[in-house]
Amino acid sequence: MKQSTGLFTxxxxxxxxxxxxxxxxxxxxxxxxxxEPFCAIADDGYVNLPDxxxxxxxxxxxxxxxxxxxxxxxxxxxxxKETTDHDHSDLLHTALFSERVKTAILIREPEEAITSHLRMxxxxxxxxxxxxxxxxxxxxxxxxxxxxxxxxxSDLVKKTTETVxxxxxFSQLPFIPEALNWASENRHEWSRxxxxxxxxxxxxxxxxxxxxxxxxxxKLQVTLKKHLRNITPEYNALLEIS
Numbered sequence: 001m002k003q004s005t006g007l008f009t010x011x012x013x014x015x016x017x018x019x020x021x022x023x024x025x026x027x028x029x030x031x032x033x034x035x036e037p038f039c040a041i042a043d044d045g046y047v048n049l050p051d052x053x054x055x056x057x058x059x060x061x062x063x064x065x066x067x068x069x070x071x072x073x074x075x076x077x078x079x080x081k082e083t084t085d086h087d088h089s090d091l092l093h094t095a096l097f098s099e100r101v102k103t104a105i106l107i108r109e110p111e112e113a114i115t116s117h118l119r120m121x122x123x124x125x126x127x128x129x130x131x132x133x134x135x136x137x138x139x140x141x142x143x144x145x146x147x148x149x150x151x152x153x154s155d156l157v158k159k160t161t162e163t164v165x166x167x168x169x170f171s172q173l174p175f176i177p178e179a180l181n182w183a184s185e186n187r188h189e190w191s192r193x194x195x196x197x198x199x200x201x202x203x204x205x206x207x208x209x210x211x212x213x214x215x216x217x218x219k220l221q222v223t224l225k226k227h228l229r230n231i232t233p234e235y236n237a238l239l240e241i242s
Contacts, residue, residue: 007073008171009096010081011088011137012106013130015116017153019190019200021106022081024164026187027179031079032072035189037065042086044192052076066094073100077173084130084137092140102171103146105138105242108153110235114227118220119213120196126227131234138241150242160206181205 008031012018019035026033032050040047041062049065051057052072059065072078082088097103110131117124127133141148149170155163160180168175186194186201194201216224 004077005074006077006172007070007096007101008077008079008104008173009101010079010104010106011134012081012083013108013113013134014083014085014128015113015120016083016106016108017156017206018081018083018106019197020203020206021151021156022079022189023182023187023200023203024179024206025079025081026189027182028176029179030174030176031077033189034069034078034080036082036193037069037080038062038082038088038091039085040192041065062088062091063094066091066096070095070101084133085128087133087136089133089136089140092137092144097141097144097146103141103148104151104167104171105134105148106151106153106156107134107235107238107242110228110231111224112153114224114231115216118216118224118227122220122223126230129227129231131231131238135234135238135241138238142241156206180207 010018010021012021022033022035025031034049037047037049037059041060046058046060047065048056048058049068050072052075057068059068069078069080091097095101114129117129138148149167151163151167161177164180165175167173181204184202184204186197190197190200215221
């Protein structure tokens, strides 16, 4: 019997193709999809989420969001995507990391992720790039023996069908090949941070993200090398423990 309720979470470093994964989950049509509610709380102090009855509910704490999302998932399938711009390890004690939740992790090669981030925000600091925050989250999950599924951004782009099938097998969701392609559009789900998601808004599928952009200008190349020295050990630690 196919699962019609449940909570499916994706924790990802910023600029890791996570919004394209989110767009695919929207295209499936069988999940209520929630986009970065904990970052909204950290950045704005509140977030508006569906209440399950066709209205919006304003929540002002991470604990309220966690409880509400978990409650929604008893009524329908819910997919929650979050990025580790901020430290979310304070949520490890909540039922978001219980057996009832199917958790996935999305990572990307540091040079690609940092380059993408610098294009959007040349002044981004190391913590906001999220590798350290994600490492802390994974260590907490391993300590509590919470099971998770690791996805590499390179596999998502180059081996899309196989990678999504593996995710669906782990999550006990039906694989829907039609969801790998979509009509280009901006979505209200990511309207709070819309300018960060123009590539996805203009895309028609995950495979489209193989095109290369021109190199960073020389000044940002220096910044990239500095960040790489500091972040590569965090990334290697992520690979080692995963």
